[in-house]
Amino acid sequence: MSTPQRILCALTLTLPSYSLLTFKKSRTSLFLSFPPPSYITLARSLTFTSSFSHCHPIMSHNQRRGGHRGQSWKEKSKTSMSSSATSSASAVAAEAVSNRIGGLGITENSGQAATQISSAGLSKLFGGNMLENFTVDNSTYTHAQVRATFYPKFENEKSDQEVRTRMIEMVSKGLATLEVSLKHSGSLFMYAGHEGGAYAKNSFGNIYTAVGVFVLGRIFHEAWGTQAAKKQSEFNDFLESNRMCISMELVTAVLGDHGQRPREDYVVVTAVTELGNGKPKFYSTPEIIAFCRNWRLPTNHVWLFSTRKSVTSFFAAYDALCEEGTATPVCKALNEVADISIPGSKDHIKVQGEILEGLVARIVSQESSKHMEKVLKESPPPPTEGAGLDLGPSLREICAANRTDEKQQIKALLQSVGTSFCPDYSDWFGDEEAGDTHSRNADKSVLSKFLQSHPADYSTTKLQEMMRLMREKRFPAAFKCYHNFHKVSSISSDNLFYKMVIHVHSDSAFRRYQKEMRLKPGLWPLYRGFFVDINLFMANKERAAEIAKSNTMVENGSSSTLGKDALADEDANLMIKLKFLTYKLRTFLIRNGLSILFKEGPAAYKTYYLRQMKIWGTSAGKQRELSKMLDEWAVYIRRKYGNKQLSQSIYLSEAETFLEQYAKRSPQNQALIGSAGNFVRAEDFLAIVEGGRDEEGDLEMEREIAPLSPSPSVKDIVPKKEGLIVFFPGIPGCAKSALCKELLTLPGGLGDDRPVNSLMGDLIKGKYWQKVADERKRKPYSIMLADKNAPNEEVWRQIEDMCHRTRASAVPVVPDSEGTDTNPFSLDALAVFMFRVLGRVNHPGNLDKGSPNAGYVLLMFYHLYEGKSRNEFEGELVERFGSLVKMPLLKSDRNPLPDPVKSILEEGINLYNLHSSQHGRLDSTKGSYAKEWVKWEKQLREVLFSNTEYLNSVQVPFEFAVKQVLEQLKNIAKGDYSTPDTEKRKFGAIVFAAVNVPVTEIQTLLDNLAENNPKVNAFLKDKDIVRILNRAHVTLAHKRSHGVTAVAGYGLFLHQEVPVNLTALLFSDKMAAFEVCLGSVNGEKVVSKNQWPHLTIWTGEGVTAKEANTLPQLVSEGKATQIELNPPVTVHGTIEFY
Secondary structure, three states: OOHHHHHHHHHOOOOOOOOOOEEEEEOOEEEEEOOOOOOOOEOOOEEOOOHHHHOOOOOOOOOOOOOOOOOOOOOOOOOOOOHHHHHHHHHHHHHHHHHHHHHHOOOOOOOOOOEOOOHHHHHHHHOOOHHHHOOOOOOEEEEEEEEEOOOEOOOOOOOHHHHHHHHHHHHHOOOEEEEEEEEOOOEEEEEOHHHHOEEOOOOEOOHHHHHHHHHHHHHHHHHHHHHHHHHHHHHHHHHHHOOEEEEEEEEOOOOOOOOOOOOOOEEEEEEEEEOOOOOOEEOOHHHHHHHHHHHOOOOOOEEEEOOHHHHHHHHHHHHHHOOOOOHHHHHHHHHHHOOEEEOOOOOHHHHOOOOOOEEEEEEEEOOHHHHHHHHHHHOOOOOOOOOOOOOOOOHHHHHHHOOOOHHHHHHHHHHHHOOOOOOEOHHHHHHHHOOOOOOOEOOOHHHHHHHHOEEOOHHHHHHHHHHHHHHHOOOOEEEEEEEOHHHHHHOEOOEEEEEEEEEEOOHHHHHHHHHHHHHOOOOOOOEOOEEEEEEEEEOOHHHHHHHHHHHOOOOOOOOOOOOOOOOOOHHHHOEEEEEOHHHHHHHHHHHOOHHHHHHHOHHHHHHHHHHHHHHHOOOHHHHHHHHHHHHHHHHHHHHHHOOOOOOHHHOHHHHHHHHHHHHOOOHHHHHHHOOEOOEOOHHHHOOOOOOOOOOOOOEOOHHHOOOOOOOOOOOOOOOOOOEEEEEEOOOOOOOHHHHHHHHHHOOOOOOOOOOEEEEEHHHOOOOHHHHHHHHHHHOOOOEEEEEEEOOOHHHHHHHHHHHHHHOEEEEEEEEOOOOOOOOOOOHHHHHHHHHHHHHOOOOOOOOOOOOOOHHHHHHHHHHHOOOOOHHHHHHHHHHHHOOOEEEOOEOOOOOOOOHHHHHHHHHHHHHHHHHHHHHOOOOOOOOOOHHHHHHHHHHHHHHHHHOHHHHHHOEOOHHHHHHHHHHHHHHHHHOOOOOOOOOOOOOOOOOEEEEEEOHHHHHHHHHHHHHHOHHHHHHHOOOOHHHHEOOEEEEEEEHHHHOHHHHHHHHHHOOOEEEEEEEEEEEOOOEEEEEEEEOEEOOEEOOOOOOOOEEEEEEOOOOOHHHHHHHHHHHHOOOOEEEEEEEEEEEEEEEEEO
């Protein structure tokens, strides 16, 4: 029986409602049975309300006894306090807290209760050079076990919109349920028991894990009261005996600022994992809730959506709130549209605040809803027995009292936790506590000996397979090895123990690994937060025979990585993160932009934040509001701090004060900020209509009517009053200089009157891009051909900054190539580039056939693009600059690259990786691989020139390439260019739902009515309806008038066609509208939330479209005319969000 089954089995033993709680022992843990709850009700949806409101709330960080007083962090009003005064106040506070801590005895010789590592053990570990003397031969084996891990990181190959569409499709067909949870803003913390260890994302034995252990230990005191020590010990034993790990979001104010400083320090359990001897098995969410309620651990707020209506409503609700949502309105909206809502045991609003990082939506089994209902009925929320007890100094108090020394902070925290939960400090101070100065870091040869040794079991085989693949493919990851101090007593010359951290440096590694998993389905996943225990040992013949016998057995029950409610195929990995703008403006735009603001100045900062908003697809209105606010922030913080950069870890000390003052100026500012300081009013979070247009944007006000011209709104145009920079993200040999020469000599330039200039990088001395900027200032309306390779984001940012400062647009021209998984240029393209370079003579930059290291130089440029696929490369350029020109390079019907050419290029890439890893950017003529480079450069020339006929035949004619580039550049200059879809999120914020009706049909109907009805003709004769009516729609619900969930409810009908029956025309001297009756979609009647469903066609000066709702009343009062349409006229429209 699995661990979750044991938990559920124990929890299903219900008793009569009058009986007391019954305790049942199971191995080392204590299980409880509860009477069935009576408060669960079923209606349109199921909502399970936490019972914590009936219990004493958990003690906040600044309370030692009593209930929650609603206190929250607030910046002091006097920000000009002198440093001496601040230091004095801090000293007094620290002394007071130190006096309260008192008995902790934080000294070098304290902590006697903790299990310490003996000097003899350490001498055995370090003194004999055991690893160095440990030789790998046929009798050498290794045993590896995953010690702690979090979910695999799956990168969706599809766009966010495609993922959403697939999720809706699966739920609609009854194949799955959508599960949504809150994303608390903290850091990953994993705990595997006091022997298994405490871990951060990529490290252990530091202040991060000490804080995590303290907070988790405090949770037990809050939940269990006087039983806490006993339960802590039992919990540690349970995790160890079952080899389990729990993962949590650690939310605290002491480890640096995120989106908002939390009001309390807490954890929320996000994963429970059985590690066993095979592949990690992750509990489903119902299993996590059962586990956590048994141990009284905090759970997250979760919603389940199991019908098409609920899942479409969820995505619509998010789109309506994505730019202004905070915790209160978001949770309220999701509670209303979800089929099942399970409140978290930690209320985000009370413990963290209103600023909500986001939501995580993932596909789970269709049975998840039934499983969840069963768990909730059998496992009610547990009580909190620690309310009102004196729990001792808080996390913040301890850190404040030990502020000057991290080591003392760690000791104070661990000692405060107590020996029942943390009896051993060896992961933090193992060798130091015994007076040994040796590092806990192990020699890197551990990895090589691990991979050379025979695997002792199946899981070791799979872990070796994973690591070999990652090394072979050169994934950006490190395998850090450490001495395992918990195993000191077991160490001998032929039995060594280590901990390994698999630290993935770039998300590209996860994407690449996923592709490898598709090619090799047996591969284990690459996890986030990945820690492995390793044992190297020598085995005699008998033990070797036992190992060989056990390895022939099929892996037992380790084929599944996910819990009971998981899906078996790739749909199990469908996950999407949905973040809110109110969080992103703080973290991405303010915090992450600090270094750019202080190092590169306000102009570069503006370029940075505008690009971020463009990537996110932020609405134009919000972009304008944020730009105004961020420009003011830049002036404010630079004036206050000068050239000394504000620390990112405490940026909220300044940002929160600024945002609070900015929000108070207007309701619009308050909606933009979301929440600041203590001022939180949920009713102000709804959309605010921008000035200068009607509520829904269909009608132009008559006073603003001007002669209309064809609108270029859907195209990207380079205004003639601006300059244009044409630049080349390429590699030497891509023919950019030859192209620039052709463009310079073409009559008529790009088809307008702007002069065309060029600056060749090889002829410019000094900083090239500064020269381009100077030339731009001198000739602001010219077209500049920047004849220099622009290979990386640093250069692209300079170009963006230049465009902003000199009123120019920029167009990247790139050689067209298929690319590889990790590089936008294929080996075929690289071969052609090298062939061209080695075939030229007298090159101004001396990169030609006479250059002894030309091949190395091209490989260096090639690797500047490493880590980006072709789609990522093109997508980023389009997002930055709005356009992209592709220069044809290779024929599509070419033969494959000859093996000798492919081999010599791969040899060069391998040699480059070896050289750069050891020598960085050192020239190839120097360093330990100089002789290898000379040999390779010679072979490169021989191979390429022996394949001259092939390399010439695969290239498109240069004249054709020039023609294609010129045509694309001309289209951009005159506006005949649409920005390509980069498949990034482009949803935008929803304001209202409506039926979109073709304007031409309405205009035709009005013409027919005017011909046949004198009253209509008299009304329309002096009104240019054709010019005024931009869009025709029937409003279904408006976020401002009807609420978010009312709008979201129409997600069920999104993009569906519905009949619209026009039954009458009503008009007065100020407005006109058709009365409508809506039909059905798939048998379900579409009902407008408006009391009088209508289609507004005209309003007079100063009259808003919303006032058309009054027309029926005006008709009854004789102040308006109604023309019945008998029979009604039927048109068809589609239901859309706006």
